[in-house]
Amino acid sequence: MTKNVPASLPALRLLATCLALCVAADWAHAAAPAPAAAVAPPKLVVVLVVDGLPNEQVQRYRDQFGQGGLRRMLDQGAAFGNAHQAHGVTVTAIGHSAILTGAYPYVHGIIGNNWIDPVTKKSVYCTEDTNYTYIGEETQPSDGTSPARLKVNTLGDELRYATGSRSKVVAISGKDRGAILLAGKTGTAYMYMDKTGNFASTTYYMKNHPEWVQKYQAGKPQDRYYGKTWAPLLPEAAYAGDASEDLNPPKPGSHNRLPFAYYSESGEIDAGYYNLLKTGPYLDQLTLDFARAAVEGENLGRNPAGVPDLLGVSLSAHDYVNHAFGPESKLSHDHLQRLDRMVADFFNYLDKRIGMDNVLVVLTADHGFPNTPEFAQTQHLDAQRLDGAKLMAALDKHLSDKFGGSKLLQAYSLPNIHLDYAQIDKLGAKRADVENAAAAFLLAQNGIADAYTRTQFESGAVQGTHIATLMRRAWNREASGDLMVITKPFWYFGSGNSGTSHGSPYAYDTNVPLMIMGKRWIKPGYYGQYAEVVDIAPTLANLLRVRPPAGAEGRVLTESLVQTPR
Secondary structure, eight states, X not given: OOOOOOTTHHHHHHHHHHHHHHHHHXXXXXXXXXXXXXXXXXXXXXXXXXXXXXXXXXXXXXXXXXXXXXXXXXXXXXXXXXXXXXXXXXXXXXXXXXXXXXXXXXXXXXXXXXXXXXTTOSEEETTBOTTOOBTTSOOOTTSBOOOTTOOSOOHHHHHHHHTTTOSOEEEEESSHHHHHHHHTTTSEEEXXXXXXXXXXXBTTTXXXXXXXXXXXXXXXXXXXXXXXXXXXXSOGGGGTTSOOGGGSOOOTTOOOSSSEEOOOTTXXXXXXXXXXXXXXXXXXXXXXXXXXXXXXXXXXXXXXXXXXXXXXXXXXXXXXXXXXXXXXXXXXXXXXXXXXXXXXXXXXXXXXXXXXXXXXXXXXXXXXXXXXXXXXXXXXXXXXXXXXXXXXXXXXXXXXXXXXXXXXXXXXXXXXXXXXXXXXXXXXXXXXXXXXXHHHHHHTSTTEEEEEEHHHHHHTOSOSSHHHHHHHHHOOTTTSOSXXXXXXXXXXXXXXXXXXXXXXXXHHHHBOOEEEEOTTTBXXXXXXXXXXXXXXXXXXXXXXXXXXXXXXXXXXXXXGBSOOOO
16 A cells, blocks of 8 residues: 655655755855966066176076076076077077077078078078168178077067067067077067167167167267276185186187276277277176166056067177186186176166066076087096088098099088088999098098988987987078088087087087076976077966967976966
């Protein structure tokens, strides 16, 4: 016999179930963490490049830095100690191209400061373009005036595209290539003129300078250093570990000791004086002063459209100092300390003008530096300068003797060597045989570590080692030579008996500082994992919520990010 169930019981059960679900939902909502507040993108991204700064110098001298410059970057930013310019030819143009394209030379097309044009077989300069001239300044055919040879776009180009050109992108440098290759295709570059001491742009970017530039030039700030002395910043004991000045004798008419006064041979403020300013701290001070003028003149970081702006500043003088005296020298040591204080002053300026909470700063370098051979020899290292002209003359003779032709070596801009394939074909020789003969000859020479051929590059045979990877990235099928040659560690192509140079795939040339600071976006700390300079552009693109540049192959440095702006 079935019991009679009150008609209201199913409804009561349904009501109880609904109440239980509502309570559970309320509890789950209360227990769930609140969504993270959206983080606005930076109002201004500042990319600082210290030309020719090896990371080793940052670590060696860090205890002597002041509080507001490089130490601020190290303490308040993410510092990657194992960061590299990860291509095999470490020179200024290639390094600057890597920073905001995120690309390697085999893609971005800048394979050196100078290289041999594959058609004319004449030397070309990375940013030369006879279609344009400097504004108000004398222009030579080989002067850098446009980014035409850069085959890809930059982060700044992507930022301007994403914002309908409302974002402003400005790049400033003591070298034309330092400014032009940071500015990209659609930014604006200003560079130091070593005959007048002005900062000027080119007709690629505009017909005439804006009013703020004209006003800045009229003030002639470059003249205030005439007769000024570059003296040691720190007490003498601070330089005790630096190399002896006697190891690096100065060239005629130059100096290798501090203090040093800035004059000209004529006794007047002239082109000789403006050119001399490049080797020392005053060029960098002028560059940062012009950067301040650009911030105000272009209203950077206060964009009325509310979109981010990008400022690139390449500080060139450290490269000139290291070339002349070596990174182990007192002059290089002192210059870096002075540069640290200049950067601190610039940060203080940005803090007052925009607020550093609204600014994201990246600091890196285009390449490192080896010690001078004379100093390296005191460390019991096999180090020499290798006369490239003599080596190429010997190679040309060897090939002519072996294959019965003349001038089979057509041109060179080391480490790239170009063969005359038309002449080789005419002789009935195989191109690969001549390439291999040239490589074998080079490998037999003192100071040469390796040589790669076009056939090896095109067939994919250049692989298996880290250095092979770096050289493969540095070789561009359309622009590079038919052979690429590498010196042994601590050797480099050069002549004379003083100074040093860079350009190798070795760690002293590739390991550079990579620091990112911005407390709303970056987690401070020391990061020992491997990183590359090509990681900068994808990381900034991620933070700015824009598309990475077309050729970018780097990764987003997610380990250093607080969160991505929404």
